[in-house]
Amino acid sequence: MIDADYILSSLTKTFPNDFSESKIESDTKLTSYVEKDAIFNVCKHMLDNLECNHLSCECGVDYPDRNELEVVYHIASYEHPVVITLKVKLPRDDPEIESIVSVYWNANWYERETYELYGIMYKNHPDLKPLLLIDEMLGDWPLRKDYDGYPNKTSKNLV
Amino acid sequence: MGEMIENVNFTTSSAISDFLKKTPAQDIINWGRKNSLWFLTQPMGCCGVEMISTGCSHYDTDRFGIIPRDSPRQADVIVISGYVTKKYLPALKLVWDQMPAPKWIICMGDCSISGGPFYESYSTVQNIDEIFPVDVFIPGCPPRPEALIQGFIELQKKIMAKKDIGTDY
Amino acid sequence: MDTNIGPSEMLLHLGPQHAIQPGPYLLDLRLKGESVVDAELKMGYIHKGIEKILENKTYLQGITITDRICYLAAMSNNEVFCGCVERLVGIEPPERSQYIRVIMEELSRIQSHLLGLGEFSTDLGFITMFLYMIREREEVLNLIDTVTGSRITQTYLRFGGVREDFPEGYEQKTMLVLNDLKKKLDQHENLYDTDRIYRQRTVGVGTLTKEVATELGVAGPPLRATGVKFDVRKDDPYLVYDDLDFKVCTQKNGDIFARIKVRLDEIRESIYMIEQSFDQMPQGPLFPEGTPYGRRTPVMRVPPGEVFYRVEDPRGEMGMYMISDGSDTPYRVKIRGPVFPTMQALPPLILNTYIADVAAIAASMDGCTSEADR
Ligand code: SF4
Numbered sequence: 001m002i003d004a005d006y007i008l009s010s011l012t013k014t015f016p017n018d019f020s021e022s023k024i025e026s027d028t029k030l031t032s033y034v035e036k037d038a039i040f041n042v043c044k045h046m047l048d049n050l051e052c053n054h055l056s057c058e059c060g061v062d063y064p065d066r067n068e069l070e071v072v073y074h075i076a077s078y079e080h081p082v083v084i085t086l087k088v089k090l091p092r093d094d095p096e097i098e099s100i101v102s103v104y105w106n107a108n109w110y111e112r113e114t115y116e117l118y119g120i121m122y123k124n125h126p127d128l129k130p131l132l133l134i135d136e137m138l139g140d141w142p143l144r145k146d147y148d149g150y151p152n153k154t155s156k157n158l159v
Numbered sequence: 160m161g162e163m164i165e166n167v168n169f170t171t172s173s174a175i176s177d178f179l180k181k182t183p184a185q186d187i188i189n190w191g192r193k194n195s196l197w198f199l200t201q202p203m204g205c206c207g208v209e210m211i212s213t214g215c216s217h218y219d220t221d222r223f224g225i226i227p228r229d230s231p232r233q234a235d236v237i238v239i240s241g242y243v244t245k246k247y248l249p250a251l252k253l254v255w256d257q258m259p260a261p262k263w264i265i266c267m268g269d270c271s272i273s274g275g276p277f278y279e280s281y282s283t284v285q286n287i288d289e290i291f292p293v294d295v296f297i298p299g300c301p302p303r304p305e306a307l308i309q310g311f312i313e314l315q316k317k318i319m320a321k322k323d324i325g326t327d328y
Numbered sequence: 329m330d331t332n333i334g335p336s337e338m339l340l341h342l343g344p345q346h347a348i349q350p351g352p353y354l355l356d357l358r359l360k361g362e363s364v365v366d367a368e369l370k371m372g373y374i375h376k377g378i379e380k381i382l383e384n385k386t387y388l389q390g391i392t393i394t395d396r397i398c399y400l401a402a403m404s405n406n407e408v409f410c411g412c413v414e415r416l417v418g419i420e421p422p423e424r425s426q427y428i429r430v431i432m433e434e435l436s437r438i439q440s441h442l443l444g445l446g447e448f449s450t451d452l453g454f455i456t457m458f459l460y461m462i463r464e465r466e467e468v469l470n471l472i473d474t475v476t477g478s479r480i481t482q483t484y485l486r487f488g489g490v491r492e493d494f495p496e497g498y499e500q501k502t503m504l505v506l507n508d509l510k511k512k513l514d515q516h517e518n519l520y521d522t523d524r525i526y527r528q529r530t531v532g533v534g535t536l537t538k539e540v541a542t543e544l545g546v547a548g549p550p551l552r553a554t555g556v557k558f559d560v561r562k563d564d565p566y567l568v569y570d571d572l573d574f575k576v577c578t579q580k581n582g583d584i585f586a587r588i589k590v591r592l593d594e595i596r597e598s599i600y601m602i603e604q605s606f607d608q609m610p611q612g613p614l615f616p617e618g619t620p621y622g623r624r625t626p627v628m629r630v631p632p633g634e635v636f637y638r639v640e641d642p643r644g645e646m647g648m649y650m651i652s653d654g655s656d657t658p659y660r661v662k663i664r665g666p667v668f669p670t671m672q673a674l675p676p677l678i679l680n681t682y683i684a685d686v687a688a689i690a691a692s693m694d695g696c697t698s699e700a701d702r
Contacts, residue, residue: 028564029636031634053542053543054542054545055545056638056645056647056664057636057647057649057662057664059649059662059664061651061659061660062660072649072662074636074647074649074664076638078542078556078558081563081564083564083636083638085636104545105543105544105545106544106545106669106672106673108672109371109668109669109672110668130372131371131372132282132371132372132375132701133246133282133372133375134245134246134372137245137281137282140281142281142282142377142380143379143380147281147380199345200347201345201352202349202350202351203351203352203374204351204374204396204399204698205395205396205399205480205481205698207351208399208400208443208480209479209480211443211462212462212465212466212469215458215459215462215463216459216460216462216463216466217462217463217466229347230347231345241374242374242376244372244373244374244375244376246372246373246375247344247352247373247374250344250345250352250373251345254345276381276392276393276396277376277377277378277381277396279381279384280376280377280380280381281377281380282375282376282377283376283377300481301399301479301480301481303479
């Protein structure tokens with residue numbers, strides 16, 4: 001029976017130095033920070049050995065006071081109900097991380113989206129280009145906290 | 160126009176339309192137009208779903224001659240039913256240009272009127288009426304199908320008033 | 329996509345305005361003769377930046393915005409947002425509210441599936457079915473309207489409960505409509521099953537296998553049509569779904585025909601769930617007693633923390649990741665919609681099919697562009 005305990009012990013055994021601040025919230029919820037260089041191998045290990053075959057979500061979070069960006073992965077499974085939340089810290093001025101598209105196919109669009117909204121660069125991504133925004137807005141990183149286009153300047157006659 | 164020939168009176172299409180505007184013939188044309196307002200099904204948001212329901216079995220706008228069409232080439236009215244984004248605006252303009260005149264435009268829902276709940280978004284466009292010559296505004300979020308039908312009826316009144324002969328006539 | 333075309337090849341833009349689309353998206357196809365050799369999907373035509381807006385609205389205002397993520401499943405979107413806040417605050421709706429939520433969410437699933445089936449049928453040129461389905465949907469929408477006062481954007485859920493109780497005689501009225509719907513569904517299914525042209529266009533077309541579907545991350549009915557028993561209501565139960573008896577509807581073949589069957593079965597299953605909920609529903613308050621949460625929660629602050637909560641949307645697994653920093657607005661909201669991965673899987677799915685089948689396949693996935701774009 002695979003549960004959060006089992007997954008965490010398996011992960012920490014295989015990657016002894018890469019996990020920190022791990023927290024088991026319940027049988028099915030697990031949160032942990034992962035070192036930035038290890039994330040690709042961690043995902044591969046989870047897919048191959050722990051039946052975590054479903055990338056539920058991948059997103060970015062901005063922490064301007066800590067001068068950090070975080071990439072958050074929610075990895076679930078079609079076989080068991082455990083949801084694993086993995087977080088990776090990146091420096092805000094040079095966010096770069098290994099892409100996991102070759103492990104989870106559907107990470108492709110999530111990474112393109114995170115790239116255009118937060119400016120996180122993915123190494124070895126097959127086709128890193130904007131997905132949702134117009135090309136002119138590339139470089140604004142609208143979901144960062146210091147984006148100055150909010151509220152939209154065009155709403156002049158409403159506010 | 161070719162060269163002048165003796166004893167033959169040439170006319171131009173604008174002369175014909177000027178003539179029509181001044182006579183009751185225009186009333187008949189308008190009557191025809193107002194009873195065949197084919198609209199373009201082009202759902203863009205929540206209001207788009209209401210637009211689809213309006214054209215279907217229950218509300219059945221066919222009885223007013225208001226029929227949903229799939230191609231801009233066959234449509235007289237375009238209903239802007241939802242949020243217009245910066246990315247979609249050029250395509251929408253293209254669709255509008257492809258429609259044959261005379262044509263009308265209805266803004267359905269708060270989003271297309273003023274931005275609605277998304278007026279402060281970084282990606283949407285506000286004040287569509289500065290870009291398109293809008294004929295009827297229907298407020299609501301979303302307007303009920305009855306309101307859309309009312310909007311069409313207002314448009315019909317406008318057409319019958321003889322002053323409104325559609326854009327790009 | 330490479331735009332240099334070889335001999336007997338052609339580039340075709342499907343969209344952003346096209347009759348098969350539930351919302352604007354652009355499907356670039358490269359055709360060789362009649363078959364599709366390359367496809368690329370372009371999104372973002374109705375990207376509204378909901379995540380940014382939610383970060384700048386108070387929690388109560390946020391409910392209104394979540395309605396508009398996917399307008400066919402407003403109830404599940406409310407559920408996922410309110411569920412997140414409830415988990416952060418540490419309250420639980422009383423049992424009556426939970427049953428009311430289940431009933432309303434299942435009603436909303438029924439209307440969403442009906443519209444999905446209808447739109448799919450028009451794209452095959454089966455207009456009769458479209459009109460039938462919309463006729464049925466209006467009845468269900470009436471039921472939702474009676475309670476919530478709105479047809480599609482209901483804003484019905486509140487933190488710790490629901491906005492209104494059912495009016496008098498609602499159960500009888502609902503069951504009348506739903507029993508009628510059951511009978512009509514049988515007729516419609518018969519119509520689907522016996523139509524020769526329909527079968528030719530759907531059986532064995534657009535087939536997804538189990539392995540491919542899980543690899544692509546497809547969710548909801550298209551996934552269950554391949555035989556994967558994945559349903560958040562069963563696997564990671566929320567509300568009172570644990571106490572209800574229902575089965576996860578699956579099919580084996582994974583083609584268009586199977587997807588439609590799954591949707592038809594799910595409508596029946598939802599009706600069954602609603603019947604049970606009415607029977608088991610206790611009397612009681614709508615909001616947890618002794619807490620300030622009510623219909624109009626005043627300015628509320630949510631304790632710092634983070635949560636990832638999943639529900640079963642009509643289109644599959646819907647999740648929300650919410651981070652709170654202790655203020656009255658969320659710090660970060662990430663919406664994980666089921667349609668995002670499903671749309672992503674569309675280009676690989678239509679490779680090497682005929683151009684005539686593209687519309688049928690795209691419609692059978694029941695994409696909601698608004699939710700994929702957010
Ligand atoms: S006006 Fe309201 S219902 Fe209509 S598209 Fe905008 S948000 Fe949706």
